[in-house]
Amino acid sequence: MSQPGARPAQATDASAPDVAGVQRRTVWVLSAGQVLGGIAFGATLSLGAVLAAEVSGDDSFSGLAAAAVTLGTAVLAVPLAAFARRFGRRFSLALGMAIALVGVVLVVTAVGLDLFPLLLVAFLLVGGGQAANLQSRFAAVDLATDASRGRDLSIVVWATTIGAVLGPNLTGPGEALGEAIGMPPLTGPYVFTIVGQTLGILLYLIALRPDPLLTAQRVVAARGAERAAEAIAKVDRPALARYAIFAVAAAHGVMVSVMAMTPVHLLHHGADLTIIGFTLSLHILGMYALSPVFGILSDRVGRVQTILVGQAFLVAALLTASFGQESTTAVTIALMLLGLGWSASTVAGSALLTEASSEAMRTRRQGFSDFVMSIVGAGGAIIAGFVLGWIGYGGLALVVGVAVIAVVALSPLARGARAVPLRG
Known part of the structure; x- marks a missing residue:
């Protein structure tokens, strides 16, 4: 434990430059981790509903795969956030991916x-990887300022594009590889999932140093780093935080409900696994590819306004x-638009939640937001x-x-209530 005399040294180490x-390095490391996590989760996503229907023998149970993943994400979101609060993002993210690896x-x-x-x-445990992926966007803004919070968060979200779009398209090669090594039918693509999860764990453990959350805690506690502390510590605004949590959860529920049923719907209309994988790839492209645009838009125009842009895409x-x-x-176009709506709502909503929460409440609310988001997705x-x-x-x-109607209807309660930097 640090001694009182160590405070000045910490303040110096946590100076604004x-x-x-640390923030620049964190964004790059998290972005690389999202690429690996995207490959892992993308392969899982494209086959979950099909495997559930195949093993259960009943198409009505196909949605339980996505439900189990999102329920697992919900169950693990709060514990992982608490773990991060105590031990840092590095170990929390690695732990989430390790749990998912066991699930795969x-x-x-x-x-x-x-x-x-x-x-x-198994799918419940796979949710640990999704919980880690969600926590990454908050890790990206542990040390961010108001001027760049949306941008930094969206860069990490965008990085998921590479792996998430590639993941579903590995179903064909993965199935051939799985058959060659004697894996059960339809599980071959999970070879890529295992590799992606393993590399992601190693990346976080080795490269995410210094830990962004622990650094943020040290900055706020160090009286000698006033300029840096101003950018991180915020006035607590619980009503605004509640709206942000609701907007993110609602968009996620809409997205998961429609997306989870799309593979089964397309399968019944004669589509094969390649077409299904391609459709989901375009959906995931919509979820992540334009996230920097929405991040910059939320920084310049406003968080609530960008959330409403997301609702327009969802409609x-x-x-x-x-x-x-x-x-x-038409279904493919709909899924792309669905992804864009989710992206705008999630990027702006996550930035809004961070700004509306004091440093003491931030991690707890972030974990609760992921919990609510995942529970809504699982139920949906x-x-x-x-x-x-x-x-x-x-x-x-x-x-x-x-x-969607509910998010729009409640927006007047939050519109104009933007968080602002603390003044000394």
Whole structure:
């Protein structure tokens, strides 16, 4: 434990120029980690619904794969945030990916043994990787300023594009590789998942130094680093934070509900795994590719305004999916728009949550936001499977639009209440 006399040294180490340097390094390391995590999660995402339907023998259970992943993300979000608060982002991110690695191995085992309950437990653990990926966007702004918070967060989100778009397109080569080494049918792509998770763990443990969250805590505590502390410590605004949490969760619920049912819908319309993988790749491209644009937009125009831009994209996506459900092209366009809506809402909402929370409350609220976001996604995926069987894909797209209406309706309560830097 540090002695009182060590405080001046910490203040010197945490000076503003050093903080800026640590922040730049952090963004690059997290971006590389998101590439690896994207490859791992993209391969998982494209096959989850298909594997659940195959092993269970009932298409109605196809949504349980995405539900289990998002539920696992929710269950692990708060503990990982608390772990990060105490031990730093480096160990927290590595731990989340390690849990997911165990889950991936169990997925392959469950398919080989034809055990549906084990498959659901495995996907639950895979949620650890998604929890780590979500936490990365908050790690990107531990040391960010108001002027660059949206941009820095969005760069890390954008980096997921590379791996996430590549991941689903590895289903074909992965299946051939899996067959060559004797893996159960449809599980070959998980070879790439295992490699991506392993490399991500090593990257975080080795390269994420100094730890951004621990550095931020030290800066705020050090009285000699007033300029840097101003940029990190914020006035606590719980009402604004609650709106940010709601907006992020609602967008995620809409996205997961429609996206989770798309592979099954396309499969029933004659699409093969290659087409499904390509469609999901374009969806994920929409989720991440333009995130820097939305990050810069939220920095310059406003967080709430950018959230509303996201809602406009979601409305366009849901209408396209509903009225074009018989067309693979229309469904693909809808999924791209869905990704864009999620991206704008998540980037701006996450930046808004960080600005609306004091340093003491920030990590706790970030973990709670990921928890709520994932619970909503899990519930949406579970319900979506039954809604799909009841009123079809087009009906599902219209039903989830209620969440979009709620975000827009509540926006006047938060519009104009932008967080501002603390003044000395």
